[in-house]
Amino acid sequence: MDFLTDWLTDWLKELLIGGIMGNLEGLFDYVNTQVGEIAVQVGTTPAAWNAGVFSLIRQLSETVILPIAGLVLTFVATYELIQMLLEKNNMHEFDVANIYKWIFKTACAIFILSNTFNIVMAVFDVSQTVIAQAGGLIQGSTDITPDMMAELETTLEGMDLGPLLGLWLQSSIIGVTMWALGIVIFVLVYGRMLEIYLLTSLAPIPMATISHREVGQIGQNYLRSLFAVGFQGLLILVCVAIYAVLIQGIATGGDPIGAIWGTVGYTVLLCFMLFKTGTIARSIFSAH
16 A cells, blocks of 8 residues: 555656646746847837838828928028027127028038938937847847756655645746736837837927927937837846846755745746836936
8 A cells, every 4th residue: 555655656746847847948948938039029120120010100201290390490490590690689790600500500400300210210220239239148148958957856856745736836827927928028029119110200300309409409308219219128138138047046946936936026026127128218318
């Protein structure tokens, strides 16, 4: 009878250990794959992300918004000229050099406005280059080695049946949280790209004000917003990479149960920080 009990216990332990290892190996594989997917998604330029949407946004910006921006620029330039003439004692102290300066400034504003779309894309090209380089480095640092998994399996073999059953249930819960994390990442990554398209579609209007000394902060803040959204991708990538590195401790920790529940805490913290990346990026670039 004791022989049958020992055999059944060993069989259940082997079954649970196999289930736990399968859950955790799938968990680690999913994390590494998720980091790679994020590196690809946030490292993709708006033009390459979806050619159809990009073409639509470009046509909208250049055919609908640009004429409105031209009117804004005309008003801003005329208002600045009137101010410049009146501030010199109602033109009694007129300086011809100021006219040349105004002509040059207006010409630069027209050149910037006519190349607004190229300027906006250049901002994202810079940020995407940085993200692509960081993605390659981060992806290389999140691999789970076979030795780490073997060490965890050795730890599990020394545990009793009861703790193994609890650990198997908890590892299954962790798998569900990882899928929830995948949904959060999907929403943030795709939502960020949609925000980029929305910002790009209205780009000519704030850029039309950038040369004026009084309302130029509108265009300057718009450029800061572009850089903030662009480099938000880097912050998203860094958050997920930190998470991936932290949960590697699950394979080397002396307390597997504590390590797995620590992973739950890391998952919740990661979701919170992913939602904060937009605010952090805007605060770094002083965009509002």
